[in-house]
Amino acid sequence: MRIGIDLGGTNIAAGLVDDSLSITVRGSVPTPQGADAIARDAAALVRSLCEQEGIRPEDLTSAGIGSPGAIDTSAGTVIYSNNLAFDNVPLAGMLSEALGVTGRIGNDANVAALGEFHAGAGKAFSSMILVTLGTGVGGGIILGGAIYDGFNGMGGEVGHMVIQKGGVPCTCGRKGCWEAYASATGLIRLTKAALEKNPNSRMAAIAEERGKVSGRTAFLAARQGDETGEAVVTEYLSYLASGAANLINLFQPEVLCFGGGVSHEGPYLIDRLKPLVGAELYPVGEKKTALRLAELGNDAGIIGAAML
């Protein structure tokens, strides 16, 4: 039995993962302030899960944790994380010490991709890129069954690929990154701009009914046949497709998966996306990258962490 811990800005989620990569028991606690408190609370959560299963923490095969930020996987440290205000935190070692079992650490997006590859949408494929469409655009690249993160462990920043040079400012400091267009944040920006121009649209009524504009607003309107919503979704999908085609032309992974909030639009999203991506691909033979929705949701992070 292994333990996987998914460290987020709001919660620490953890689960015991068996040999068939199923989560047998899970739990979560709010994320406290500071590295020491995080390691302590994560260890306590793990001990309580072990107790529920009737095993001792030191009998776990391994303990893995997925953390936001820049990770030195071999040293077991978080180099830095804006999100958690971490600066060179030896989190893997802190876990090892608290639990009496070898702790391992990985970047949260990479770890989720590893879980999705082995236990989710990537199961039937030899290589995979997971693209997470949330507040930002994250991702993880799985080649040869393992996380690919470059010579320094910082690769796979799929969201920080400029697709519109000189375009919308990105949180990373560049302009025109894929993240600035294909994230939920980018979608909300497109939606708000369209609402300003079309205050009498069905989409405007939906936003008013719901009291806010979210990543769902334009999709809801488009599904109801609203022209304004349809235009936003069309523009959003066009940006999403361009970045996806870039990734395929570069990596030719056997499958490209989409996870995160926007991916909850489901088949409506992926079915509309496929022909747009197909039209932009560099010509290849008959073996084409499959496009899929991620399947595991938040479990991917726990399962992936357990596999580190």
Place this chain on the structure above:
Amino acid sequence: MRIGIDLGGTNIAAGLVDDSLSITVRGSVPTPQGADAIARDAAALVRSLCEQEGIRPEDLTSAGIGSPGAIDTSAGTVIYSNNLAFDNVPLAGMLSEALGVTGRIGNDANVAALGEFHAGAGKAFSSMILVTLGTGVGGGIILGGAIYDGFNGMGGEVGHMVIQKGGVPCTCGRKGCWEAYASATGLIRLTKAALEKNPNSRMAAIAEERGKVSGRTAFLAARQGDETGEAVVTEYLSYLASGAANLINLFQPEVLCFGGGVSHEGPYLIDRLKPLVGAELYPVGEKKTALRLAELGNDAGIIGAAML
């Protein structure tokens, strides 16, 4: 002793490559029409090189060939090549038969990257991307000492990454690919546009002296302090930097090398490029991708083919 063959649209170049990855003898013949004639002339070239070295073709360790087009490396076939009008040509097998030694085949850009990695600018590094700035923007990705080309052998199309959505039409059918801006062709387009607006510039005089506009025109003018040339070079380098930063954010290779015609601008190019790329990178720790000029020129293709 191994043989490496670099099949181009104009010439077939070949060389015998020893265990220290040096070319001991080399030669070339014009590329004839048709696959049978190409295999025949390539085999004859190899036999003449072997004769010069006093060895028998069947004593070669291996015979590798780098070919333009889409390659099925495991089947040993060129799936298609516009350049050579090939359609499912079993070139590796044709070579094997003609020479009595196992023939292997790879895409020419990938093969050149393999040579550059093992015997040239990549020698001291663990992973590399080679970007070739010629008529197009080609490239090859070397991870774990081997060519990375995706699950279908078609990965590594670094030039066909959109960096300016809706921008200049690319030969591949998309708009705004890196190739359309960072190739010599893209540089010439920028140069011609600037010449039309600035017919009295030093750059215009240089173009007239030389009787044509080439990828060198703007660089020559910029080196002489011409404002028009400087503006073109600045714009060109800005596009080059954006695509390079994209590749680094995705792959974090230990070294990114530039080859092809435009790279002959040498240190002037790379020294100006480095800070532009640096400014666009996603923040990483102290381990940063090195930027280098390729070292082997056309020999990379021969040496890489010999290593297949």
